[in-house]
Amino acid sequence: MPKPTFFNLPEEKRNLIFHHALLEFAQFPYEQASLSAIVNRAAIAKGSMYQYFADKRDLYKYLVQEVYQKKREFLQPVWDQKEKINFFELASQYYQRSWHFARQFPLHHQVTVNFWDSRDAAIREEILHKKEIRITEFSDMLELGLQSGVVSPEVDKDAVWFVYHAVAKALIDNFLDPDINAESHEAYINSVLTVLERGLRPRKEQ
Amino acid sequence: MPKPTFFNLPEEKRNLIFHHALLEFAQFPYEQASLSAIVNRAAIAKGSMYQYFADKRDLYKYLVQEVYQKKREFLQPVWDQKEKINFFELASQYYQRSWHFARQFPLHHQVTVNFWDSRDAAIREEILHKKEIRITEFSDMLELGLQSGVVSPEVDKDAVWFVYHAVAKALIDNFLDPDINAESHEAYINSVLTVLERGLRPRKEQ
DNA sequence: CCCCCATGTGACCACCCGGTCACATTAGTG
């Protein structure tokens, strides 16, 4: 919801603003991010910013929307395989590709991480909305897993969603941990997913 | 590390200050919490606060320390059973009792939740310290589970820690969700733990 | 050339923050 003026801008200037907003909101959550800092670093007059966006929240919402748009496109190839591979392979590929997204676009990634911690009431609504979308997508995946028999029919679906969501968030929060290099991180994701797949109880078979 | 003056205060006044600090830091994470708001609501002069504590962070560290002290005492009965019951029962009791803590002391609980989101550099050190303590405690528990045979020796211990920590944090963050009543919440915790225990793959036995 | 309108600007506003300090108040002691 930027004002029309923003879209009349030459692309270069739009990118400049977007980039510096990205830098700021990647470093700080919404409440602590400073609009003054953004305009100073972008060498834009504060008043100009208010020609483009209604207020700080307007800018933030636009930024988050664009960031998630990019992430969704990045993950699309994984979703396209939904019917071809099983639940566990799909989950693995999903997190592996999310990790590559974080590597390639660390600022975008950090914005998504900070987004979930926001306390602003209006933004929390957006968060709940995004959460619902995830639940639906995950339920679809899980349903396919149940039908093909790779997922046990005994599990409590809500509990499974809860566990996967919790683990996904923790994985994503740690994607940029500098102590972990590429190879071991991919292995690590798979170790974690194996725990979810097989459980802690010993299995008699195999 | 409050100043000696603080401990010379009559207990009533100490409790007053503690209570209003609790209210503020339960509502906001460290950076967004307002010292001015605390002193105003407690009807204390701002200058007085600086007779008791070196600065905002000093007050916060003291508060967090007291809160975790209370929580540790509350959970002690569970740890005392460490040798008597198995890994999965212990985990269940641990989260059940954590949930009762959140119910009985919602402000204390909320302070612990906000604590983990803090970005202040000095406070992040405390966070890492608390995290190490948790890792050690959990490793001990898991080791007992392995020795007694209720936990599969094939699992990657680091991955198990990661999963349990992630799920614990998510459970705790949702403890005060008003949509969930007492009975169903206890059942919910057990459903989630069952997913971790048995995994998603169907089991041939049983 | 001038007029118009979209765009750019930065001083300025009210408000809030954490922290300080000169001074007032109180309580205990001889």
Place this chain on the structure above:
DNA sequence: CACTAATGTGACCGGGTGGTCACATGGGGG
């Protein structure tokens, strides 16, 4: 009572914030 030391106080400071507004700038068309 007086003297001392501890404690209480709130106006004040410098610095930050999101947001505004009267005005400057510039480029295209009559």
